Amino acid sequence: MSEYPNYKDPVHLSRDCAAILIPDGADITLSEGTAVFITQALGGSVTVNVNGNLARIAAHNVDALGLEVASRPSDDHVIVGDGTVDESLVWDQLRTCYDPEIPINIVELGLIYRCAVQPLESGGNLVDIDMTLTAPGCGMGPFLVDDIEQKLALVPNVAKVKVELVFDPIWNSEMMSDAARLETGLY
DSSP states (O other): OOSSOOOOSOEEOSSOEEEEEETTOOEEEEOTTOEEEEEEEETTEEEEEETTEEEEEOGGGGGGGTOOOOOOOOOOOOOOTTSOOOHHHHHHHHTTOBOSSSSSBTTTTTOEEEEEEEEOTTSSEEEEEEEOOSSTTOTTHHHHHHHHHHHHTTSTTEEEEEEEEOOSSOOOGGGSOHHHHHHHTOO
8 A cells, every 4th residue: 555645536435344433433334335535645544535534444445446455464462582572663653653643653643651671481571652632522532542452462572562551741732842833734
């Protein structure tokens, strides 16, 4: 799937498709033939505008939009090398997780407050993350957490991922990277 598609024309769904209404997180079903406009296709999932509302279509359903479902490596836990986790790979995976309303990854948005890797007695490692949301009442939190957990589970030597949503300190635009603030015009 192209990371930055330029869709100006509507896309008609080729089949019924589960989606999540943004920002409240309600489950909806978009019917076959529904015209949608793709607003963002980053990190595997796609955000569409349907009848003036935004909805998130998960990566495993993007075929309904005529897009290719990205193949994913096996998520079988295997210890490789000395069993440690390359933390740069953890951060690389986090950069593939996007806020469905803002086309910027969660790292550049400043949503990750803490990321720690701890060895487990049973083998492998725990990646323990504290993250926040751009708005405390955002219903997309559980979907971002799920996205993070799935993607970090693919990092070699990661056996468990724990993501906790925290709201202290409250997120503000100053927490964004300089590049993200420039991109959004919030500099």
